[in-house]
Amino acid sequence: MNWGVDRVTVAFGDTIALDEVSVELDRGEIAVVVGGDGAGKTTLCRTIVGLEQVTSGETSRPSRTCFQPETSGVWADLTVVENLEFVAGGYGLDTAHTRSRIDELLEVTGLRSASDRLGRQLSGGMRQKLGVAMAVLSEPDLLVLDEPTTGLDPVSRLELWSFINRSALEGRGVLISTTYVDEAERADTVVALDEGRVLATGSVESIVQSMPGRLFTADEKKGLTSWHRGHAWRVWSPDGAEVPNATETQPDLADVVTVAAIDREVGQ
Amino acid sequence: MIDAAGLTKRFDDVVAVDELSFTVGPGEIVGLLGANGAGKTTAMKMTLGLLTPTSGRVAIDGLAIRDVDRRVMGYVPQGLGLYGDLTVAENVAFVASAFGVSPPSLDEDGLGAIANRRIDEISLGLRRRVAFLVARCHEPSVLILDEPTSGVGPLGRARLWETIHETAAGGAAVLVSTHHMDEAEECDRVVLMASGRAVMTGAVNEIVARFTTVAIASDLTDTQLRGLRDAGGTVLVGHPGWRIIGVDIAEVCDVLGTPEGVVATPSSFEEAFVALAT
Numbered sequence: 001m002n003w004g005v006d007r008v009t010v011a012f013g014d015t016i017a018l019d020e021v022s023v024e025l026d027r028g029e030i031a032v033v034v035g036g037d038g039a040g041k042t043t044l045c046r047t048i049v050g051l052e053q054v055t056s057g058e059t060s061r062p063s064r065t066c067f068q069p070e071t072s073g074v075w076a077d078l079t080v081v082e083n084l085e086f087v088a089g090g091y092g093l094d095t096a097h098t099r100s101r102i103d104e105l106l107e108v109t110g111l112r113s114a115s116d117r118l119g120r121q122l123s124g125g126m127r128q129k130l131g132v133a134m135a136v137l138s139e140p141d142l143l144v145l146d147e148p149t150t151g152l153d154p155v156s157r158l159e160l161w162s163f164i165n166r167s168a169l170e171g172r173g174v175l176i177s178t179t180y181v182d183e184a185e186r187a188d189t190v191v192a193l194d195e196g197r198v199l200a201t202g203s204v205e206s207i208v209q210s211m212p213g214r215l216f217t218a219d220e221k222k223g224l225t226s227w228h229r230g231h232a233w234r235v236w237s238p239d240g241a242e243v244p245n246a247t248e249t250q251p252d253l254a255d256v257v258t259v260a261a262i263d264r265e266v267g268q
Numbered sequence: 269m270i271d272a273a274g275l276t277k278r279f280d281d282v283v284a285v286d287e288l289s290f291t292v293g294p295g296e297i298v299g300l301l302g303a304n305g306a307g308k309t310t311a312m313k314m315t316l317g318l319l320t321p322t323s324g325r326v327a328i329d330g331l332a333i334r335d336v337d338r339r340v341m342g343y344v345p346q347g348l349g350l351y352g353d354l355t356v357a358e359n360v361a362f363v364a365s366a367f368g369v370s371p372p373s374l375d376e377d378g379l380g381a382i383a384n385r386r387i388d389e390i391s392l393g394l395r396r397r398v399a400f401l402v403a404r405c406h407e408p409s410v411l412i413l414d415e416p417t418s419g420v421g422p423l424g425r426a427r428l429w430e431t432i433h434e435t436a437a438g439g440a441a442v443l444v445s446t447h448h449m450d451e452a453e454e455c456d457r458v459v460l461m462a463s464g465r466a467v468m469t470g471a472v473n474e475i476v477a478r479f480t481t482v483a484i485a486s487d488l489t490d491t492q493l494r495g496l497r498d499a500g501g502t503v504l505v506g507h508p509g510w511r512i513i514g515v516d517i518a519e520v521c522d523v524l525g526t527p528e529g530v531v532a533t534p535s536s537f538e539e540a541f542v543a544l545a546t
Contacts, residue, residue, distance in 0.1 A: 036424050
């Protein structure tokens, strides 16, 4: 295993928060953990960075690992620059290096014009970008970001992803959790979680190719294995049988993750 | 139906919404999209009659908003507006009695099994379903939803959208505020807002299809990066390569001095949004 978790189970009392979950990534790679509320995303992030005790399984991370929690970790009463300087002080970075690194991060995050603004005065997008900048300040090998794009508008989300891609380009492994499948399309590795269990995992291509049965598009709902998407219905045929009055369609990642959730729901 | 015409709202010197016009017909789902601070919330509050426009008007089914019986409207705010210390059944019964209607069947909506659970004990996905049921219990002809599926997994999101489409199919006009492609593509039309104004209206797929983003596979020098920005482009780091928005491929090739590794690709939803909003 490179970095990540291997068949990890985490329990809180009687509740299994993660059930035999694996995810692996290396330098320069982006892994995305996708799932809804209560899927286990935060527990997985916290487990990878060593904040949760595992019941079973293995974890691996480099010594230089940084974590940005969902709340962004920005101090409301410090300015943008003070937040960065405070974190740099915590890492014991030398003054000259800190100054040039902060200067560089203000530039690439577009936060220079807001450098004297207090944390509480920042927009959601600015706050998240500052949170990620604080996390990469010490130049970690692995960066773990818990739902950094939640609540962000499309412009801020794109800017944040550009910054995340830059971090991977610089050779960092980046693991991000999100509730949105379209963000997972950008990843080298995807893990879709539901109630602590893996719905689908692998590269986007391998997940899409692994879908059992066939997928169709129809004008009306056709039973429990259909769902609304866009302006039509998707119909999953688990055994690959033809669906009347429907057109076969190539699934994408969102389709396959939904199929996996339906498969679990119907099987329960 | 909702008919908003020339809506403007000023807060002192700040124009939050500027001459915004849109309609949502019966059975139609319209998305309101915009960056944070673009004026979506102000526009929704004016549509709900909670904020008086500086100028312009909102009419519901032909009636000025101040004369509209609020019972024709259903609203699901981002915070959902449920009582955390009441059970699911108590929340539904309370709101139904406020509207003077019988509580809807929880079993029909698949919520029977959690009828006696407190709201703050159930998952966000279930809370959203309860909020939807509460907002629709009086069969409103206008339904307004603020980020309706935020935080919900893919299947939960699909099931919530089934409910929204069913409500629209029953004749309601549905206005949705959203940030995400997953939700925007469910709408019949979207109104893209920037700096308080509507910058484009249409089906999301049609809007996205109008834009291309130039992808560059090779590394860029500082001079090339500066050149692309000076040409008016938004330069983003891809995974891998670079993505350039707002500059056509010929101009990109001019700046780079070569067409090698440069291709025009379909824009993502976010990229089209950036092209429009910046």
